[in-house]
Amino acid sequence: MKNITIILFLILATPIFSQYKNKMSQRPKVEVTGTVIDFDTKLPLEYATIVLTPLKGKKLTGGITDSKGNFSVEVPKGSYNISVEFISFKTKTFQNKILTANINLGVIPLKINAESLNEVEIIAEKSTVEIRLDKKIYNVGKDMTVKGGSASDVLDNVPSVSVDVEGNVSLRGNDNVRILVNGKPSGLVGLSGTDALRQLPADAIEKVEVITSPSARYEAEGTAGILNIVLRKGKALGFNGSVSANIGEPERYGASANLNYRTKKVNFFTYLGYNFRTSPGNAFTDMIVYDNLDAIDYYRNEKTDYNRERKGINSRFGIEYYLSENSSITGTFLYRNSDGEDIGTNYLDVLDNNLLLTESSIREELETEDDKTIEYNLNYTKDFNKSGHKLTFDFQYNESDETEFNFIDDNTTYPSFEQEADERITTTESNKELQIKGDYTLPIGENKQFEAGFNLNFEDLTSNYLVEDETIDNVTGEIISGVFANNTNLSNSLDFKQDIYAFYIQFGNKINKFSYLLGLRSETTERSIKLIDSNEEFNKKFTELFPTVNLGLELNDTESITLGYSRRLRRPRHFFLNPFESRTSETYIRRGNINLDPTYTSSFDLGYLKKWDKFTLNSSMYYQYSTNVFEMVQDEEYREIDGEETLVIIRTPINFGSQNRYGFEFTANYNPFKWWRISSSFNFFKSEMEGDYNGISYDNDDTSWFTRLTSRITLPGKIDWQTRGMYMAPFESALSKRKSMTSVNLAFSKDILKEKGTLALNVSDLFNSRKRRSDSFSDNTYSYGEFQYRERQISLNFTYRFNQKKKRERQGSYDNDGGDEMF
Structure with a gap:
């Protein structure tokens, strides 16, 4: 509730400080930007709160992040304490920041605050497919057609991927695709290949990443590209x-x-x-x-x-x-x-x-x-x-x-x-x-x-x-x-x-x-x-x-x-x-x-x-x-x-x-x-x-x-x-x-x-x-x-x-x- 209270405060406080509007608008301003992400998942946090508190004066200034985790806040030049907050996450604070020119705070990762979590995990209903610049991510949990099925059924529903009637996997029509589990080769897809995929239950899979132009950090095996099967791992308190x-x-x-x-x-x-x-x-x-x-x-x-x-x-x-x-x-x-x-x-x-x-x-x-x-x-x-x-x-x-x-x-x-x-x-x-x-x-x-x-x-x-x-x-x-x-x-x-x-x-x-x-x-x-x-x-x-x-x-x-x-x-x-x-x-x-x-x-x-x-x-x-x-x-x-x-x-x-x-x-x-x-x-x-x-x-x-x-x-x-x-x-x-x-x-x-x-x-x-x-x-x-x-x-x-x-x-x-x- 803390960041919600601050948002309400920012909205309700506007009329109180309106008398300073003309005076403040005449002071030179700078832009504070950055990106807020989840420390564990590296995904952007939408609606995270950014609060700038001046060291001199009482006027709070702030904003919230967009769907990409980005924020941009314009404030008068001066010295501020900057806090970045999101519900159930630890607050990130920048003390005594002297703002004399535009500044980018970079990527700000927030960690889960274990003490603020209760024993209820919030399960987000993700869509079946997320589109990224470097890859496509197929989220298994939302797809009803693979309930009770296998990894082979999951892969057959992934964009760019096809599975033939014998279970052979192809990416963009090319059957030389490298299949990883949690980013590494695994015995789950080792000896028997197609039979092994039929034995891995869909319920154990969180998502599948399709990587068609892998960077050097990935192994060079697989001329068609890489399919990375990510298994479920809970994190809730x-x-x-x-x-x-x-x-x-x-x-x-x-x-x-x-x-x-x-x-x-x-x-x-x-x-x-x-x-x-x-x-x-x-x-x-x-x-x-x-x-x-x-x-x-x-x-x-x-x-x-x-x-x-x-x-x-x-x-x-x-x-x-x-x-x-x-x-x-x-x-x-x-x-x-x-x-x-x-x-x-x-x-x-x-x-x-x-x-x-x-x-x-x-x-x-x-x-x-x-x-x-x-x-x-x-x-x-x-x-x-x-x-x-x-x-x-x-x-x-x-x-x-x-x-x-x-x-x-x-x-x-x-x-x-x-x-x-x-x-x-x-x-x-x-x-x-x-x-x-x-x-x-x-x-x-x-x-x-x-x-x-x-x-x-x-x-x-x-x-x-x-x-x-x-x-x-x-x-x-x-x-x-x-x-x-x-x-x-x-x-x-x-x-x-x-x-x-x-x-x-x-x-x-x-x-x-x-x-x-x-x-x-x-x-x-x-x-x-x-x-x-x-x-x-x-x-x-x-x-x-x-x-x-x-x-x-x-x-x-x-x-x-x-x-x-x-x-x-x-x-x-x-x-x-x-x-x-x-x-x-x-x-x-x-x-x-x-x-x-x-x-x-x-x-x-x-x-x-x-x-x-x-x-x-x-x-x-x-x-x-x-x-x-x-x-x-x-x-x-x-x-x-x-x-x-x-x-x-x-x-x-x-x-x-x-x-x-x-x-x-x-x-x-x-x-x-x-x-x-x-x-x-x-x-x-x-x-x-x-x-x-x-x-x-x-x-x-x-x-x-x-x-x-x-x-x-x-x-x-x-x-x-x-x-x-x-x-x-x-x-x-x-x-x-x-x-x-x-x-x-x-x-x-x-x-x-x-x-x-x-x-x-x-x-x-x-x-x-x-x-x-x-x-x-x-x-x-x-x-x-x-x-x-x-x-x-x-x-x-x-x-x-x-x-x-x-x-x-x-x-x-x-x-x-x-x-x-x-x-």
């Missing part, structure tokens, strides 16, 4: 939190709790969740095989039904200890354990060129999987007395273990029933990763800033692939049921080590309305691959420099332009390097390339931001030039399968040629009425590939685009209705053509129990249309296929908050552009 439960069809259920307890010196926070879900899916492929004269030889039609079950526990525990007012140490422990059972039943029909059935078979694959991840984090932060002067150290260690067992039962059903030898495949992967990171920030004067830091990353991964075939009696030719032998032609073991040593410096400056941030990063990579069975070892070491340039120009309070350049790379993961064959089927084989080198990309990004009263538009044009590109190429060969010569397709990655990518995108927020909000994003991109392999040209020129539209309407009875639609246009590569895809999500939400509880009904993929449909080509084949990983999902989610209270956001604050955070 006392004990508070929320619990959630969900149930759905196809069968799914889960429960989670976000808890927080804070004293003056210690903050405890935790997330604990359990989920069980089934994901029925389906696929089919119709293939035509041609002979050497390009005439149809035969038809091969496959249909697969998937029944998946997965359950898991996700937990995160953390302690933040405040060593002093300016320093703290935070430790977190993460544990995830999930297991699943998938059954895939494949029905195969082979027809001759007259469409007469010649062979049928059923191949059933039972897959069980067990994943475990343990992660330890330790962070030390020191804020020096000078605003923005900061030192941080991070230590992170994680272990991930994944065991996958596949049992394949293959039987011929036509023209006669024949039981084929069963097959067992066991894959075990163990990964250990250590990261040590330090960052130092030094403000120089009011508008300059120097940064330097290092990042050491050590990764050690072991992969074992065991293939066992059911034994066949050499005399009778009959299968010896239950007796398996190692298939040494396919089984293999690999040890992969990769150490990265990175250092960076960068310097930023703001000159009036123009800002620049220049950086240089060096990364040395040492890679070692050992084939354990043959005792062969392949080592590579390379050092590269990665310059970054980010420029910004504020044309006015509502309009700005940014220009960014960065050089980045794509290192091949271990599964791209493993030279042994791994099979998704007997006729479709994948093989790695142990000599694969990184891809290097130079990216340019030109952005334009414009704000109106009810409308915000953030648009950008981008261009990326990549060299040493590695892509999958396709070979064909005939192998004996079940006693017959059969065409087998082999895919492997190679480095070849170069690629140009350029495009245009925009994100828009529109608030036509208090009860209706609309947000949309659009991305248009073009890709040009040049390269040859084995005399085959892989030159490709393709154009595609995708768009999303989200509408949120408040219905009578304070029921929120949210609809999100997505359209992905057709796309063509050198080997395939992907057809368009459309999907719609629908959700309704209602606050109950005096706004302590929220009930949300969510329908994912309302029209059951989220399917990959594609045509594929090779020298001797043409095929058309459809794949649907997960069918339509309906879920009901309930959240209950205790010692928390909702606060409706202020009009217009949802599209804050963060224009002053140039660096």
